[in-house]
Amino acid sequence: DTGVSQNPRHKITKRGQNVTFRCDPISEHNRLYWYRQTLGQGPEFLTYFQNEAQLEKSRLLSDRFSAERPKGSFSTLEIQRTEQGDSAMYLCASSLGSVPERGYTFGSGTRLTVV
Amino acid sequence: GENVEQHPSTLSVQEGDSAVIKCTYSDSASNYFPWYKQELGKRPQLIIDIRSNVGEKKDQRIAVTLNKTAKHFSLHITETQPEDSAVYFCAASSSGYALNFGKGTSLLVTP
Numbered sequence: 001d002t003g004v005s006q007n008p009r010h011k012i013t014k015r016g017q018n019v020t021f022r023c024d025p026i027s028e029h030n031r032l033y034w035y036r037q038t039l040g041q042g043p044e045f046l047t048y049f050q051n052e053a054q055l056e057k058s059r060l061l062s063d064r065f066s067a068e069r070p071k072g073s074f075s076t077l078e079i080q081r082t083e084q085g086d087s088a089m090y091l092c093a094s095s096l097g098s099v100p101e102r103g104y105t106f107g108s109g110t111r112l113t114v115v
Numbered sequence: 116g117e118n119v120e121q122h123p124s125t126l127s128v129q130e131g132d133s134a135v136i137k138c139t140y141s142d143s144a145s146n147y148f149p150w151y152k153q154e155l156g157k158r159p160q161l162i163i164d165i166r167s168n169v170g171e172k173k174d175q176r177i178a179v180t181l182n183k184t185a186k187h188f189s190l191h192i193t194e195t196q197p198e199d200s201a202v203y204f205c206a207a208s209s210s211g212y213a214l215n216f217g218k219g220t221s222l223l224v225t226p
Binding site: 004031033040041042043044045048055056059091098099103104105106107108109 | 121149157159161164204206210212214215216219
């Protein structure tokens with residue numbers, strides 16, 4: 001396990017469909033984060049978990065977005081009833097401890113295209 | 116919430132010259148300031164970070180300075196090489212979990 005793994009790398013879906021992305025963090029990392037990055041912008045924080053607990057979700061973009069980390073290991077991000085504006089790169093990151101202590105390691109992302 | 120401004124949006128330098136990217140932040144409680152490098156189609160990679168109890172940090176050709184009073188921090192790359200070409204993002208954190216990113220600087224190093 002050499003890094004944060006995200007699947008799939010690319011996803012094309014029709015508007016109105018549901019999509020789910022998976023993130024496998026670095027195994028010893030207890031914190032997992034989801035970000036969205038649109039073209040020409042920096043990553044935008046969505047939510048994070050400490051072990052299996054979702055400690056911040058107020059910045060999820062709408063109620064169509066939800067995330068889980070049921071066993072404190074991998075996480076899934078689901079978008080229901082996708083819209084064209086959801087097209088973006090979805091990045092996952094993980095850390096051991098808080099951000100100022102250790103910093104983040106990002107995965108390579110899942111690029112979503114809604115047609 | 117935290118607002119991070121980054122300048123310039125694009126920067127072109129000749130190989131061997133220095134490059135400087137500047138960021139300002141709004142939340143005086145911010146205490147962690149990382150810099151990420153993102154090559155096209157790849158993940159953001161942490162290249163250097165600084166915490167609020169330190170004014171400057173250096174790692175080989177890369178250095179970061181922090182001015183807490185003015186709420187700004189800068190990335191300095193010396194002796195630039197073509198492989199330094201990428202998009203660079205600054206970020207700030209006051210929460211201990213969320214990073215607030217700037218919009219990025221596209222750096223081009225020409226041979």
